[in-house]
Amino acid sequence: xxELVVNNNDVTYQGNxxxxxxxxxxxxxxxxxxxxxxxxxxxxxxxxxxINQKIFIELFLTKNSKLTIKTxxxxxxxxSSHDATFKITMCDxxxxxxxxxxxxxxxxxxxxxYYKIFNNTNINVKFSGLVENCKIKEDxxxxxxxxxxxxxxxxxxILKNSKSxxxxxxxxxxxxxxxxxxxxxxxxxxxxYIFMFSKATGQYNIVSSVCEEVFLTEDSVAKSxxxxxxxxxxxxxxxxxxxxxxEKEKLYYLINRGVSLDRAKMLII
Amino acid sequence: xxxxEDYSVKINKKTIIKEFSxxxxxxxxxxxxxxxxxxxTTFLKSLLGLPEIETTGKLFFxxxxxxxxxxIERSEMGFVLIFQEYPKFDIKVSDLFKIKEEYVKILxxxxxxxxxxxxxxxxxxxxxxxxxxxxxxCPRVLLIDEIDSGVDSESRSLIIKAINRFIQTTxxxxxxxxxxxxxxxxxxxxxxxxxxxxxxxxxxxSR
Numbered sequence: 001x002x003e004l005v006v007n008n009n010d011v012t013y014q015g016n017x018x019x020x021x022x023x024x025x026x027x028x029x030x031x032x033x034x035x036x037x038x039x040x041x042x043x044x045x046x047x048x049x050x051i052n053q054k055i056f057i058e059l060f061l062t063k064n065s066k067l068t069i070k071t072x073x074x075x076x077x078x079x080s081s082h083d084a085t086f087k088i089t090m091c092d093x094x095x096x097x098x099x100x101x102x103x104x105x106x107x108x109x110x111x112x113x114y115y116k117i118f119n120n121t122n123i124n125v126k127f128s129g130l131v132e133n134c135k136i137k138e139d140x141x142x143x144x145x146x147x148x149x150x151x152x153x154x155x156x157x158i159l160k161n162s163k164s165x166x167x168x169x170x171x172x173x174x175x176x177x178x179x180x181x182x183x184x185x186x187x188x189x190x191x192x193y194i195f196m197f198s199k200a201t202g203q204y205n206i207v208s209s210v211c212e213e214v215f216l217t218e219d220s221v222a223k224s225x226x227x228x229x230x231x232x233x234x235x236x237x238x239x240x241x242x243x244x245x246x247e248k249e250k251l252y253y254l255i256n257r258g259v260s261l262d263r264a265k266m267l268i269i
Numbered sequence: 270x271x272x273x274e275d276y277s278v279k280i281n282k283k284t285i286i287k288e289f290s291x292x293x294x295x296x297x298x299x300x301x302x303x304x305x306x307x308x309x310t311t312f313l314k315s316l317l318g319l320p321e322i323e324t325t326g327k328l329f330f331x332x333x334x335x336x337x338x339x340x341i342e343r344s345e346m347g348f349v350l351i352f353q354e355y356p357k358f359d360i361k362v363s364d365l366f367k368i369k370e371e372y373v374k375i376l377x378x379x380x381x382x383x384x385x386x387x388x389x390x391x392x393x394x395x396x397x398x399x400x401x402x403x404x405x406x407c408p409r410v411l412l413i414d415e416i417d418s419g420v421d422s423e424s425r426s427l428i429i430k431a432i433n434r435f436i437q438t439t440x441x442x443x444x445x446x447x448x449x450x451x452x453x454x455x456x457x458x459x460x461x462x463x464x465x466x467x468x469x470x471x472x473x474x475s476r
Contacts, residue, residue: 250356252319256344257366258406267358267365 004031005044008051017041022058027085030056035094038066047075047082047107054083061094061121073102073129081108088115092146095122102129104136112139119146119174128156130262137165147174147202153181158216158265159190166193170207172200172235181209186246186269187220194224200235207235212242214269270295270443271316271410275326278308278315285311287468288326298436298444298457302473303465309447310353312465313412316445317350318343330410347409351416355395358386362398372401375431393424400428404435411435413446417453429456 002015011029013019017039024030033041047053061067075082082104090096102109109131115123127138138155157164166183185192194211213222226239246268254264271293278286285308293299303309315322318340328336330346338346358365363382373379376397387395396416403411413432417425433456436442448454454462462473 247356248321249352249354250358252340253352253356254358255341256317256348256350257402258344259365261341267360 001040001042003042003044004057005046006053006055007044007046008049009053011055015041022056024056027054027056027083029054030058032058032060035059035061035065035067040068041070043069043071045071045073045075045082045084045102047077047080050077050080052081052083056085056087058087058089060089061091061096063091064093065091066095067097069096069098069100071098071100071102073100073104075103075107076105078106080106081110083110085112086114088113090115090117090121090123090149092119093121096125098123098125100125100127100129102127102131104129104134105132107134109134109136110139111137113141115140115142117142117144117146117149117151119148121149121151123149123151123153125152126154126156128154128266130158130160130266131162131164132160134162135164136162137167139165139167141169142171142179144170144172144174144177144179144202147176149174149177151177151179151181153179154184155182156184156266156269157192158186158188158262158269159192160188162190164190164192165195166211167195168209169197170199172198172202172205172207175202175204177202177205179205179207179209181207182212183210184212184214184269185222186214186216186265187222188216189219191221192223194222195227196224196239197227197229198237198239199229200237201231203232203234205235205237207237208240209238210240210242212244212269214244214246216246216265270331270441272329272332273326274329276328277325278311279323279325280311280321284468286315286465286470289470290326291463291470291472293443293445294460295441295443297460298446300454300459300462301445301447301465301470302449302451302462307465308468309465310414312470313350313414313445313447316343316410316412317348347407348412349403349406349408349410350412351396351399351403351414353414353418355387355399357388359388360386362386362402366402367405368401369405371434372404372431375434376401376427393420396420397424397427397431400431404431407439409442411442411444413444413448415447415449417448417450425453429453432457
């Protein structure tokens with residue numbers, strides 16, 4: 001198991017993935033990881049002190065490589081910030097499984113992920129987190145240069161007294177690609193904004209995006225804005241927006257069976 | 270163990286139960302009877318403290334006034350309701366709940382705990398799984414709403430066995446059970462039969 005842990009601004013790494021420290025303007029710690037063969041990577045981010053954590057990680061997945069990432073983020077530190085930027089290059093035939101869970105309180109968070117995708121890749125990314133008294137921005141930019149890629153992105157946030165922005169931008173230049181993206185936000189005295197932009201200039205691409213905002217309290221505000229552009233009639237681009245309330249029967253059931261309120265919300269939304 | 274004083278229940282401004290005063294003793298099983306729509310389920314839900322159900326009067330649990338406690342607080346005190354509906358979740362039963370081995374065996378759910386919660390299960394299977402989850406929590410006040418309805422005879426006998434096992438092995442409990450089926454209720458030592466009629470709850474003197 002490869003492990004990269006950022007504890008406040010102290011970085012430790014162990015494992016056999018080729019890692020090199022690089023210079024990136026504006027970031028305290030910047031690394032490039034080159035993935036060959038089949039690898040698992042555990043990434044941990046922790047903030048407990050009053051600091052601004054800025055990290056840049058470049059992942060280069062070589063031809064036919066496979067990477068599984070488990071990311072755990074946590075922190076509770078007033079007037080602190082966490083800014084993580086990932087630049088991911090997916091060479092032909094590579095595959096990425098990424099499961100990220102986070103639990104932030106009293107921190108400003110900015111997560112940016114840029115994907116550069118070539119041919120025959122598989123991507124399955126799940127981000128889910130509990131956020132309390134935070135300002136959070138998740139920015140995903142995905143450029144598909146090649147063909148026959150299968151991409152699934154899922155982002156789930158439970159917000160409490162927080163503000164959230166989710167920005168997703170897909171540019172598909174190649175043909176026969178499939179992108180399935182879902183963003184779900186549960187709002188408790190919070191504000192959320194979701195922007196989804198899908199642009200296909202290739203042919204025979206399928207893009208499906210769904211954003212769902214669930215009100216846990218009435219004093220929440222949700223906005224979503226989809227933008228769709230296709231230069232060819234063979235592309236199929238769908239967007240679905242849902243706004244609703246949490247299913248109370250599910251919530252009652254889980255809580256009465258000993259599940260914590262936060263976990264119950266995560267399971268339902 | 271559970272004392273109600275002038276306890277009334279309203280839902281959507283409609284009175285369901287009028288000024289009921291009663292004391293439920295510990296380590297006893299009580300049966301609630303009544304026609305469909307008489308308010309049996311609403312009464313159980315009110316004891317659990319569900320927010321959409323309005324109550325007036327007083328409710329005491331072990332001599333402590335819990336009238337103004339929330340549904341979450343009552344759940345933490347050990348109030349557990351076996352609901353009639355089973356919501357579905359995308360998580361395996363065994364990943365979410367720690368079920369006591371003895372109930373897994375008694376209720377014959379070894380194969381079901383690896384399924385997603387209440388997905389691809391028959392009514393009898395759902396009720397057996399949920400009962401095992403509920404009993405594993407060691408409830409203090411167990412509210413059971415028509416657990417026998419819609420289940421086959423095999424599931425019914427397993428359910429009876431599990432509830433009686435819980436009764437035999439638990440130091441302090443109270444069970445309030447709603448059922449239309451007096452044959453089912455006859456499998457338990459019922460302290461009192463309470464009947465709801467036109468918003469009034471009264472103790473029935475004979476079966």
